[in-house]
Amino acid sequence: MTDPKQRITEAEAIEQAKQGDEAAFELLYQLHKRRVYSLCLRMVSNPAQAEDLAQEAFLQLFRKIGTFRGESAFSTWLHRMTVNVVLMQLRKKGLPVVSLEETLESEDETPRKEFGTRDVRLTGSIDRLQLQRAIDKLPPGYRTVFVLHDVEGFEHNEIAELVGCSIGNSKSQLHKARLKLRDYLKFMRAEKAKTG
Amino acid sequence: MASLLKANLRQADRQTAVVTLVLATCLASAAFAETKAETRKEYRFTVGRNAIISVDTQFGAISVKPGSADEVVVVATLKSNNVEVDQEQTGNRVEIASHLLEGADQQAGRVDYELLIPPDATLNLHSSSGPLLAEHLQGDLTLEGADAVVNIRNVQNCHVHVRTMGGPITLTDVANGHIEVASISGDVRMKSVTGTLVQVVSGRGKIFYDGDFGSGGDYRFTTHTGDIEAIVPADVSADFRAHSVIGRVRHDFPLQPQHSRFPVEAGRSFLGTSGKASSKVVLRSFSGKIRLKQR
Amino acid sequence: MTCSEVERVLPEFLDRAPDDSFPDAVHQAEFETHVKSCLACADLVADLKLISSAARQMVESEEPAPRVWVRIAAELRAEGIIRDPVPTPARPALVPTAPRRRWSAVWLAPVAAALLAAGAYVVSHKPAAQVVTQQVSPVQVSPVQVAPVQVAPLQEATPGGAASPVTGANVVTPAPETAHAQRSEARNSSVRPNQTKPANPEVAAAHAVAPSPSVEDQQFLSVVSTLAPSVRATYESQLQAVNADIRETQAYVNRNPRDADARQHLMDAYQEKALLYQIAMDRIQ
Numbered sequence: 007m008t009d010p011k012q013r014i015t016e017a018e019a020i021e022q023a024k025q026g027d028e029a030a031f032e033l034l035y036q037l038h039k040r041r042v043y044s045l046c047l048r049m050v051s052n053p054a055q056a057e058d059l060a061q062e063a064f065l066q067l068f069r070k071i072g073t074f075r076g077e078s079a080f081s082t083w084l085h086r087m088t089v090n091v092v093l094m095q096l097r098k099k100g101l102p103v104v105s106l107e108e109t110l111e112s113e114d115e116t117p118r119k120e121f122g123t124r125d126v127r128l129t130g131s132i133d134r135l136q137l138q139r140a141i142d143k144l145p146p147g148y149r150t151v152f153v154l155h156d157v158e159g160f161e162h163n164e165i166a167e168l169v170g171c172s173i174g175n176s177k178s179q180l181h182k183a184r185l186k187l188r189d190y191l192k193f194m195r196a197e198k199a200k201t202g
Numbered sequence: 203m204a205s206l207l208k209a210n211l212r213q214a215d216r217q218t219a220v221v222t223l224v225l226a227t228c229l230a231s232a233a234f235a236e237t238k239a240e241t242r243k244e245y246r247f248t249v250g251r252n253a254i255i256s257v258d259t260q261f262g263a264i265s266v267k268p269g270s271a272d273e274v275v276v277v278a279t280l281k282s283n284n285v286e287v288d289q290e291q292t293g294n295r296v297e298i299a300s301h302l303l304e305g306a307d308q309q310a311g312r313v314d315y316e317l318l319i320p321p322d323a324t325l326n327l328h329s330s331s332g333p334l335l336a337e338h339l340q341g342d343l344t345l346e347g348a349d350a351v352v353n354i355r356n357v358q359n360c361h362v363h364v365r366t367m368g369g370p371i372t373l374t375d376v377a378n379g380h381i382e383v384a385s386i387s388g389d390v391r392m393k394s395v396t397g398t399l400v401q402v403v404s405g406r407g408k409i410f411y412d413g414d415f416g417s418g419g420d421y422r423f424t425t426h427t428g429d430i431e432a433i434v435p436a437d438v439s440a441d442f443r444a445h446s447v448i449g450r451v452r453h454d455f456p457l458q459p460q461h462s463r464f465p466v467e468a469g470r471s472f473l474g475t476s477g478k479a480s481s482k483v484v485l486r487s488f489s490g491k492i493r494l495k496q497r
Numbered sequence: 498m499t500c501s502e503v504e505r506v507l508p509e510f511l512d513r514a515p516d517d518s519f520p521d522a523v524h525q526a527e528f529e530t531h532v533k534s535c536l537a538c539a540d541l542v543a544d545l546k547l548i549s550s551a552a553r554q555m556v557e558s559e560e561p562a563p564r565v566w567v568r569i570a571a572e573l574r575a576e577g578i579i580r581d582p583v584p585t586p587a588r589p590a591l592v593p594t595a596p597r598r599r600w601s602a603v604w605l606a607p608v609a610a611a612l613l614a615a616g617a618y619v620v621s622h623k624p625a626a627q628v629v630t631q632q633v634s635p636v637q638v639s640p641v642q643v644a645p646v647q648v649a650p651l652q653e654a655t656p657g658g659a660a661s662p663v664t665g666a667n668v669v670t671p672a673p674e675t676a677h678a679q680r681s682e683a684r685n686s687s688v689r690p691n692q693t694k695p696a697n698p699e700v701a702a703a704h705a706v707a708p709s710p711s712v713e714d715q716q717f718l719s720v721v722s723t724l725a726p727s728v729r730a731t732y733e734s735q736l737q738a739v740n741a742d743i744r745e746t747q748a749y750v751n752r753n754p755r756d757a758d759a760r761q762h763l764m765d766a767y768q769e770k771a772l773l774y775q776i777a778m779d780r781i782q
Contacts, residue, residue: 026580031573035566043561054469057565058450064569068578127540132551134558155512156552162512181508184545191548260780308727330728330780348731348776367735367776386735386769405742405769406575424765426742427571447749447759448564448571488746488762489571 016080023071031068038081039064042088048153049092051142059095063088089154089168096146128191140190148183155180240281245289247274247296252341255319256326259300261312264327265335269318276317282310332369370407378417389428404428408490415440415481422484429490432483435497439477444485444492446470451485453494498527503538511545567749574741581737714740721777728780735773742766 014022014030016037022030042063046056067087074083141149150169154160155176160168162176169176255274257264262281269275274296278287284306288299300313308331319325323341327334332350336343342361345352350369354362358377366385373381373390379397383390387406396417402409402424409423411432421440423430429449434440441460444451450469457474466473472494485492510528532538573579710718714736722729746763753759 026578028570028574028579031579032566032570035569039561039565040557040559043565044555044557044559047559048555056559057561060561061565061568061572065572068569068573069576128544128547132547134551134555137548137551137555152552156549157555159553159556177508177512180512184548187548188541188544328779346776346779348728348780365772365776367731367773384772386773387738403765403768405766406738426746426762426766426769427575445758447756447762448568486758486762488742488749488759488766489568 017076020071020074020076020080023068024074034068034080035064038084041081042084045085045088045153045158046092048138048141048157049150050095051149055095059092060088063091066091085158086168089158089160093150093169096150128188128195132191136191136194137187140187140194143190144183144186148179148186151176151179152183152187156184240279241283243278243280243287245276245278245287245298247276247291248272249274249291249294249296249320249323251294251320251322253294253296253320253323254326255296255298255317255323256328257298257315257317258328259313259315260302260329261308261331262300262314262329263333263335264315264317264329266317266319266325266327266337266339268321268338271320271322274317274319274323276315279314279316281312281314282306284310285313287313368407414438415483418480420482423486425487425490427489428487430485430487430492431495432485432493433495433497434476437477438496439479440481440483441475441479442483442485442494443473444471444494446487446490446492448489449487449491451492455494455496498524498531500531500535500538503528503531503535504541507542507545511542511549563752564749567745571745574745581741710736710740717774717777725780732773732777736770739766739770739773742769 014033016034019030019033023034039060043056043060046059046063047053050056050059063084067084074080141152144152151165154165154168155162162173162180165171165176166173171179249272251271253274257266257276276289276296276298278298280287284303286301286303288297288301290297298315300311302311312331319339319341321338321340323339324343325336325339325341326344327336328346329350330348332347333353334345334347334350335353335355336345336357337353337355339357340360342363343354343357344363345354346365347369348367350366352364352366352369352371354364354371354373354376356375357379360379362373362376362379362381362383364371364373364383364385366388368387369385370389371383371385371391373383373392373395375393376395376397379395379400381395381397381400381402383402383404385404385407388404389407389410390402390404391410392400392402393412395411395413396415396419398417398419400419400421402422404424405426406428407425408428409425409430411421411423411430414435415421415432415438423432430444436455442453442457444453447470451471452469453472453474455476457472457476460473460475485494506524506528510525532542570579718729718733718736721732743763743766746759746766750756750759750763
């Protein structure tokens, strides 16, 4: 009988999961569920859909767990699989994964201030819920790159490979996403200040 | 002299060997024939109206079609001599059963039945392996098989009860029936099936319905993990209620919303009416997907 | 450097990788000089850095509903990726066992009826945690000792009372099941990475009860093996399937006791099992 106080590592859980052990699968799920679900939710802004995508990501991973040899971190493997699942879903729905603009100097509907005039800075910390609402308002293409880079920590070369765009495009999308978020957040703060 | 004797002895040995061989072959063939002979037997029973016919076989197919109004004809094909057919008639009740003898396995114990029965007769069929087929009948039907494939076609105005463990069930052109189907893991497919009550339960199997939910009936499809899919014409007239506890639910055409005291959680349930709501349709699953489509 | 030039090169400066050659030292110096002197650009840079840093805090902030795991587990089980472990051999009996007898299938009928009654009892009463520990042997729940009373007369060697454990597997008392559940719960807790309780203790407990078939199920399979060995594999796989459905639904109901539909599905799952017993009765008597 196993000592109740004995813990098993993620690597041990993976090996037990390969044998079909349900508790091991559940452990792996519990360890990574927040990361996977949060990523899905950020990218699709819909909790029911995010649940389905998280479920699909875990299922795809668990189906292939027999092939995991530990060459990379399990979380990295899961992370990339989740992104692929979400992107595939966005493509299926015909939503733009990333815009086709290549450079900064394209038309952009983001209301930009006049150069030389001072705008009010976003001071202090940013309320998480407000930021989430602002992210939800982003166009899908901007949202994808912003979530992958600033939230999830992918590099531009990785994003370019995942979404099928150039590194330059990824950088420009990210910049535009941040500019838009800045404007949304300022607007929200101004509205909040009005209502007190 | 000695050499002649030796030659005679060698010849006798050869003859003995040949005779022995022939005898052994004959015996072996007889034994083989004894166990492997396929036999066809025919039974006829004279019956009155509302006869009750039961056929019970562990292994083997049963096929039932309509015949004359006062006679039951049973043709049994026995796959070996390790099985026999018991048959009994008591008044209007006819009972046929396969009786396995020593050494009968699934192959040797198989008996296939073909029946012609009065169209309004009540029919009870049991076969573990099946398949079971009943068509063009108007009497009550009870079909049960473990893994048997069950097929019911062109029956009307009758009660239909089907139970399987894993055997798939197909109902086609069943009109105005009272239908109860239960399977633990078999798929259930229905095409043009209507009735006052159509109740289908499959734990793990899928339920597929292609029809108009007509006859002003009560349709209840329930699964545990199996998906439920219904395809209906544009002029379907029914109240629809669908709910999956943890699976996804959707309808592909607009329904007029209904008021309900039960919460309707988008993506997990829907409640609505199409047409004049003549029939009531309830689709329930624990974790299967439910989809209502229009042709 | 002008404001428009700053804005053009801003992404390169904000997200510069360690091995990036651009911006070089000259451009870096020009950029910093301009930002120090231009309040608008300074605000812009500060805001974008703040947004980026706030975003990093969001990486694991959301928790999915428990049903996500339930659905994943159900699918894995349906695909055979989650597999029940091979039942451990029965413990050696502490009292002499009766010689093996041929069982009659007569007891299947009351067991099937008791399953239905147990299902109705569970559905009509709000489930509490203790139901989970009895879930493996639902007959033991309320109409209770029907099965053991029926079974006992067939065990001629049973000394006196019906409930005495004669064979290696205990017939009636919940205690072994509870103890088993506790051991399994302890085993489950050993795979948790920390000392806190599992996020879904009911699921863990329900799954912990799963591995060993109940006494009734063992007897059922034993009868099938004796009287219809050619179909034992079929019955066994169907029994595993319905037991898995019962466990899964029970776990969900435990977490969501007010979900009337889920409770009805639990009743349906018990009816599935009763159907299996009934089909067996019809075939092997």
